[in-house]
Amino acid sequence: MSSTVYERVSTILVENFGVEADKISADATFEDLDLDSLDLVEFSLAAEEELGVRIEDEEAEALGTLGDAVKLLEDKGATPGEG
């Protein structure tokens, strides 16, 4: 089954960071999800490995919501892969 970038990012948040699935929405900020600055570094590491695109530190710092992160990843060429 193919999955969207949003779904894959959601999976990373649930599996790697223990975020509760019902807290995840495009409008949720990383703060809402209890992710701090180091979590964001790790999130970008995981995204890099899972989706093959790199989020630079400055970009990670500027991310407001999960929707922003998904858009950034899509703009950088992350494609929905096999989920």
Place this chain on the structure above:
Amino acid sequence: MTAAVVEGLGTALPPRRVTNDDLAQVLDTSDEWIRTRTGIVARRMVDDGVVTGDLAVEAGERALKSAGGQGADAVIVATTTPDQPLPNTAAGVAERLGLAPAAALDLNTACAGFPYALATGAGLLTAGAASRVLVIGAETLTRFLDPGDRSTAVLFGDGAGALVLRLGDADDPGAVGPFDLGSDGSAAEILTLSAGGSRLPPHRDDLADDDKYLKMDGREVYRHAVRRMAESLEALAQRAGLDVADLDGVYAHQANSRIIEAVADRLGLPRERCPVTIAEHANTSAASIPLALAAAPPRPGDRVALVAFGGGLAWGSALVRWPEVTPG
């Protein structure tokens, strides 16, 4: 097969304890921020006039005592903060420990110093250049911190730790090896202490603060540290014919509890197998692994991996079959 074998452990910490709250009085930071981002509660700091060699002598003396008091004919001091560029720190340490004319060398792979020094010590033994090696990690990094830089001032502490290695057999309790060592000079700029070498000699009067103090890009260091330490542990296990899951303990360089947890999670290792002893020591660079071994000792017979990552970039890991050893 011959191998280096651990037979003694010793550590040293300066008496002055500085808490997060102490630092929060002079810096825009807080105990809560430091604890949640790093796991650090307090650090030890040397007073003016105390040098790395002083801590190295204290830890070395205890390690030699722990090993049974038979001395050593080689001394390695892994340090990023030597007493001075010349002479090296190790020769003075050897002299003060009554070990002269032992072979004595400093080794600088920053926070990755201890696995590198163990591999070097093992090499001296198996090459027949020494019969007993005192391997010391010793640092006084707080002497090189910008007191106004909250991104580094809260992270580091001073200390020393040492192991004594003798030549033995790969089947002996305490046998060390295999090793995995690596470097990546392309990311040199993420952890620097620039002044004092040939690029910026100490006599220059135009040194900027960024040159005089330790500077670190914390996010990049975090990113590389997690990845490189996990990869090094995988390579080490493979070299030893083991699965990472077979490791009874992973003693990682204590730079940040979050890095250690991330490495454990990445490798699917239970976090309790990866001791975190950073709370009272902060990051003591090349000294952190022996300090961790003394603070949360492995059980005799445990197969433990020691793994570290530091500026350079440099990283390394070593496998040890932990022996019966009482810290000196």
